[in-house]
Amino acid sequence: MLRGRSLSVTSLSGLPQWEVEELPVEDLLLFEVAWEVTNKVGGIYTVIQTKAKTTADEWGDNYFLIGPYFEHNMKTQVEQCEPINDAVRKAVNAMNKHGCQVHFGRWLIEGSPYVVLFDIGYSAWNLDRWKGDLWEACSVGIPYHDREANDMLIFGSLTAWFLKEVTDHADGKHVIAQFHEWQAGTGLVLSRARKLPIATIFTTHATLLGRYLCAANIDFYNHLDKFNIDKEAGERQIYHRYCMERASVHCAHVFTTVSEITAIEAEHMLKRKPDVVTPNGLNVKKFSAVHEFQNLHAMYKARIQDFVRGHFYGHLDFDLEKTLFLFIAGRYEFSNKGADIFLEALSRLNFLLRMHKSDVTVVVFFIMPAKTNNFNVETLKGQAVRKQLWDIAHSVKENFGKKLYDALLRGEIPDMNNILDRDDVTIMKRAIFSTQRQSLPPVTTHNMIDDSTDPILSTIRRIGLFNSRTDRVKVILHPEFLSSTSPLLPMDYEEFVRGCHLGVFPSYYEPWGYTPAECTVMGIPSVTTNLSGFGCFMQEHVADPTAYGIYIVDRRFRSPDDSCNQLTQFLYGFCKQSRRQRIIQRNRTERLSDLLDWRYLGRYYQHARYLTLSRAFPDKFHMEPTSPPTTEGFKYPRPSSVPPSPSGSQVSSPQSSDVEDEEEDERYNEEEEAERDRLNIKSPFSLGRVPRGKKKLHGEYKN
Secondary structure, three states, X not given: OOOOOEEEEOOHHHOOXXXXXXXXXXXXXXXXXXXXXXXXXXXXXXXXXXXXXXXXXXXXXXXXXXXXXXXXXXXXXXXXXXXXXXXXXXXXHHHHHOOOXXXXXEEOOOOOOEEEEEOOHHHHHHHHHHHHHHHHHHOOOOOOOOHHHHHHHHHHHHHHHHHHHHHHOOOOOEEEEEEEHHHXXXXXXXXXXXXXXXXXXXXXXXXXXXXXHHHOOOOOHHHOOOOOHHHHHHHOOOHXXXXXXXXXXXXXXXXXXXXXXXXXXXXXXXXXXXXXXXOOOEOOOOOOOOOHHHHHHHHHHHHHHHHHHHHOOOOOOOOHHHEEEEEEEOOOOOOOOOHHHHHHHHHHHHHHHXXXXXXXXXXXXXXXXXXXXXXXXXHHHHHHHHHHHHHHHHHHHHHHHHHHHHHHHOOOOOOOOOOOOHHHHHHHHHHHHHOOOOOOOOOEOEEEOOOOOOHHHHHHHHHOOOOOOOOOEEEEEXXXXXXXXXXXXXXXXXXXXXXXXXXXXXXXXXXXOHHHHHHHXXXXXXXXXXXXXXXXXXXXXXXXXXXXXXXXXXOOOOOHHHHHHHHHHHHHHHHOOOHHHHHHXXXXXXXXXXXXXXXXXXXXXXXXXXXXXXXXXXXXXOOOOOOOOOOOOOOEOOOOOOOOOHHHOOOOOOOOOOOOOHHHHHHOOHHHHHHHHHHHOOOOOOOOOOOOOOOOOOOOOOO
């Protein structure tokens, strides 16, 4: 048996150490296969891109990503080079000699991992033969009209061919191949059918049928055990895709998924319980200055305020210093992403704020891409009016300053009644008249193609949130992803998130949930649900998530109306917080970012690799029967100081005002509270015995 040495791993934020036995990575080759390698389609791209650095640091030159070739992606993201590894070089050359086009290079992201990219169109002439191979392997047929499934078959066949060439020239090295989602699964099925000597892992980030069922507004989670799976897949004309996914799950040595809620779903939909849950992480970058993220919040909030000044010109009768910016972002899946319940909660929030005569205004952004013609003329005009007013104010200020300067040089106190001449007053009056508008500020920034049937706009019409003067909740639909080159709101997504006060993601179907996770690492509180992987993860890790700015709506065990009321109360409680309370809460939220660092969560992937090696090569790798990594007993404690919102406050907590007394300053000490959090954290991992290897080359985690 291969033997390795025990490595003591120091965790972040003072967590206790745990010991594992390192895999002999110099004797292994690791391949990750996904359709989204260098090809951004959805969340899997983020998973692979952010995880690449941690994995590359551990595996070095023995780590490779396999994906599809697209010319525009190759030119902008990949630096071509020759393979250093002998087996990979021979595999690439062999396939190129037999009529394929295989590209190799380094993906220009953090970690610069090697990528192997297959040109799907160049090998399409083999499609009929490969359809026969798949039928012989698992009796799954693919209809000719499903172009996406046909492309996945070509991709999978090329992957299996490549892995065979690698194993033929591996010189005793063992190969691990991890396949992400059904798009890559065909390669796994064909590899196992051909009995290739590789250890396989299949990871599902969301079940195919689950996404379709939830999009149809079915009570999914209460009927998981009642669905006729074959019938449901057949009615939606995805039966062949479902069969490809299920075959991949059952062929893999190890089956993993990204969250506990998706594990329950997969067990019912795919008829196999996942062996390991591998939560998704991020590359967490800490600032050298502890509160630098607070400064960034203030800076980017000012830029959002500039946009709001223009968008609401003529109706800017609310105080921007008492205005909160909320947002929801992601794919335009109206029900799955929770936009339906969010809009209903906003209607109820608007009623509460008006009823209590609150001076707080809430501006809500919907960042969800939809089909549009172009920017809304009225929206562009608003930004032009704002810029014109800014230029006029600067011009008058310069004239005023020059006259004031001249008067002071003469030793005179200027007459304020004469320092502005008639022309200046005329210019200012014309500027004021230019801000008058007869219509209400638009609820969308673009001209929507399907305006009358758009779900968000239809709901806005039903609940009557038209951005009128009496509304305390204002709504802005921005049906495009954000870009720093936009003439309307020139901000990148990260900048925009940092400038907002709260992200709201009340999803009904969210296997993981990168949007609230990204908010957390940037120190921005967020709303999630117990039907999202992220929400379940935080419930397990944090004793009182609300105190740390993670509001978890119960959408699993409550009725839709009760869930909507709970969300409304979360939003209303957040609106009642003072500025100081929000600052305290952002500090706490940012401290949770360590939980989402790949330097932690990468250990779950490592455990899956241990397990697959022990199953694929039991004579060379041995693993004692053990549970996968758990988080039992690992919780951030409830803060003993200032509660996060008045709704749950003790008598001594701050009230919703901007005036704070000295006693409260003494009660709350940021450094002491942060230190208590660090000391109270328990190790989230209980790794059992692991496969043994000879020696260690990469992977020593230090902080």
